[in-house]
Amino acid sequence: MNQPGRLERSSLGWLILIAAVLGGSAAAFAYTAGWLTPGRLTPDRMIAALTPPSGPPLGHRRNHAKGICFTGMFEANGNGVELSRAKVFVQGSYPVLGRFNLGTADPNAVDATVRVRGMGLQISAADGEEWRMAMINPPIFAVSTPEAFHDLLVAAGKKDPEAMKTFIAANPEFAAFAAWSKAAPWTGSYAEEPYNSLNSFVFTNAKGEQRAVRWSLVPTAEPTSIAQAELKKRGPDFLEREITDRVQSAPQRWTMVTTVADPGDPIADPSRAWPENRRKVQVGTLVVQRIEPERDGPCRDINFDPTVLPQGIRVSDDPFPAARSSVYRKSYDLRAAEASDYPRTEVAKP
Amino acid sequence: MTSVPHRFAPVQRLLHWLMALCIIAMLFIGVGMVSTVMPEYLPLILIHKTLGVALLVLVLVRLALRLHLGAPPLPVDLPPAIKLGARLSHLLLYGLMIVMPLLGLGMLWAAAYPVVLFGGIEIPALLPQSDRVHTLLWNAHVYLGLAFFAVVLLHLAAALFHALVRRDGVFATISPLPQRERMKPTE
């Protein structure tokens, strides 16, 4: 043994080293978790930006909060096989679950006040492999990056009119969306809207050939343009009533059209359309057969996370699907934890 | 010499260090991925799920080896309270190594997410969707994850204390370095 005095001094040195190792590890952990960098764009900050001043829609989705469930089939015509080896492109019929929705964080929004209409969709292959997506009716997205989307939410939430002007000056791509928002006709039905992926994904076929694509669900119903003022007279929930009645009288159909990018097309930027003349392949038909209210409906339990993809489809350089996946996960965590604020009625039944 | 081992068997040492590295990576990946919206989110969560399931398999192998091969005794001069603390913290570490991946899987099942690992390996769901179960498992995964990190730090501190301050041969029992037979006699 060393002399007591020497031992103590060298121990102290080691103890300090041990404390430094622990402190350093804890600091590295805290940094990784973002606790030291409040400026980092986290899913929590994105959700905070989506939250209206009146508070979060407890128990509901943090965006596209108002919606109604549907079920039906995806009838693949086989043309998609050339583009992707995803099983749901093999000619045949595959069950789908989906949700018509409005692009708002207010589950009680008046239908005629919400410009963006959306569709969540899940197609299941015979072996259960799933493809989920969430699409909207504008032909392009409002901004180029998830960061810009956050800035948009923050600016739009401010009372100061200068905030939007500053945002638009910094994000000129927003002009195309603003123009659509102003000029595009309104319709009286979810069944008359197209639903566009906007984000690009990569399809891989059996030969291993890869192509960047976007897709759209194009309605077979003829869209009828109706003034927004006219729609306001139809009541706050006219879209849900209309689609329920409409599907009850006949199944509603959309053609799924995939658009293949040419080299040089903006893959990573959903705010920029691809030229009209790009190759388009009709891969199948979505048939909506049944509508159910969200409260007890099957779409409630699903997160239409656009990165839940089958073999043969993967994300591209487009930064949105990853950001959306991260934020949708958090939104799902929250709304599931708040389920008692949006109680199911079926639970009460025996 | 008695038949009591004075070191962990090489395969136990290998597993200890392999798993230690992977678990530390899991903890950092876990808190990193849930705080980002960058494209790295997707590869990180894929690694998190795949490595997490691999670790579940490894811990079962490791426990079987532990029951079969045993462990070297702690130094006789270690105070009983510290010995108890060491045993309990090791039990806690084993418990967390088993429970964390199960919570991760259960949480995804209860949210109706398909669990797809690296290479497209799909793990079938053993739980139906349930808001209550998802919330319970999610909270447990988050808070036990943080507790896991705290226990690992404590374990690290204890190991360094044995290795640097007490120099009592405990670290040598699991040291990844080839054995320098015969510990240095007390200086």
Ligand code: HEM
């Ligand atoms: C970074 C950008 C975006 C953020 C932060 C965001 C945020 C959200 C959130 C929090 C939800 C609720 C998810 C849930 O609880 O299940 C949601 C739903 C939805 N989002 Fe996004 N979103 C983004 C981009 C997009 C884009 C580019 C599209 C369309 C192409 C889109 C279309 C939809 C649709 C249709 C839904 C409803 C899905 C459903 O019915 O469950 N979003 N979004």
Ligand code: HEM
């Ligand atoms: C995530 C990280 C880690 C985990 C989960 C872990 C887990 C464990 C467990 C369960 C034991 C008990 C073995 C048994 O009795 O069966 C053990 C022993 C040990 N670990 Fe770790 N460990 C980790 C990291 C570390 C690190 C970073 C060090 C050192 C710097 C370390 C040093 C030791 C030592 C010295 C022992 C032997 C204790 C004895 O002989 O009873 N461990 N570890």
Ligand code: HEM
């Ligand atoms: C040794 C095993 C594991 C450890 C140590 C671990 C650790 C962690 C940590 C620290 C977090 C961050 C929690 C937070 O701060 O919010 C996390 C999140 C997560 N982990 Fe794990 N994990 C493990 C295994 C798994 C497995 C096997 C899966 C799934 C197959 C999984 C899925 C997840 C998911 C989905 C999240 C995000 C939760 C959310 O916020 O929605 N984990 N994990």
